[in-house]
Amino acid sequence: MTRTKRFIISLIVKVEFEIQRIEISLGHTNLLLIVKIFSVIHSLRFISTPQENDTEEEYDDHTLMRFATARSFRLDKTKEQLIETITWRDLEGIDSIPLPILNPGTPILYPKIYGYFGGNSVHKTDKEGRGIYIERAGYHDSKRLAKYVKQEELTNWHIRCQEFSHRVIMPELSRRAGKIIDKETVIFDCEGMGFHQLHLPSLTLYRAIAELDQKYYPGRLGKLFVVNAPFIFVKIWR
Known part of the structure; x- marks a missing residue:
């Protein structure tokens, strides 16, 4: 060689x-x-x-x-x-925006936004040292989210969540693993998901978030797992 x-x-x-x-x-x-x-x-x-x-x-x-x-x-x-x-x-x-932690600069709206989601968190790590992000997608209150939260507000909230993950969580996981950790493992828990969540205004909000991630945060997804998916979700996914 x-x-x-x-x-x-x-x-x-x-x-x-x-x-x-x-x-x-x-x-x-x-x-x-x-x-x-x-x-x-x-x-x-x-x-x-x-x-x-x-x-x-x-x-x-x-x-x-x-x-x-x-x-x-x-x-x-x-x-x-x-x-x-x-x-x-x-x-x-x-690089200078307040992160969604105990910070006086964080908009008061953000705790309210969390209330429309079914729950999400980074829970432990996988075998490669990457954080495991769990999203309880089946319990999102999509209609109320679209009714009470503007696209710009949701986008700004999502950016802060991304920055918290990349500037706080991943550096700490990198320190613990002794190597660079710049991806995450995602689990979408679809328990409770139904037709009531196929709400066009909320889907428009989610689509804009997905486009932002692809444009400004590429390659952050390590692995994706979808669990407890209803039959209709499986048909659409295929």
Whole structure:
């Protein structure tokens, strides 16, 4: 094995690139894939605008890998999404917003929003050290949520929840695991779910949240489990 091959493979191991989905070997095809990955990550290091001078410090290999994976390692699309995310965080002051903890800067509306959800929390970790996020989706009061909460309010609440997970929970889990933890395992508990939750205004709210996650928080999902799903949910999912 040449020094170049060893270096490239060690880099991929370091950033934990979806190893379970790619069988790394020294074959010609896989080596070309690894070289492409290295090239994309290396190129992203040179993204620089007046607002992005701290990119090198804040966006490490793990972060760049998540963005690159989300865009199938197309360099132009990855750069576009990364720059949009950096610009959005800067314009919206995302890094300085109060997090949903015991903080006097947190809007009083947020505890009320929690009341419309069936309950959610991060409970323990999986075998890889990732937090297990449990969402009791079957008990969401979707109609009241759509009636009393505006899209902007729900979006701002969700952003704070995401930031709390990424800036507080994941760094602590990384410290405990002795490695970078930047994904989570999600369990959707559908017990209690029924047609009453197929409410168009609330589905519109949820869709906007999903689009925001895909755009600004790519690659955070490690594994997804759906449990206690009713028959209609299974048919729709398929």
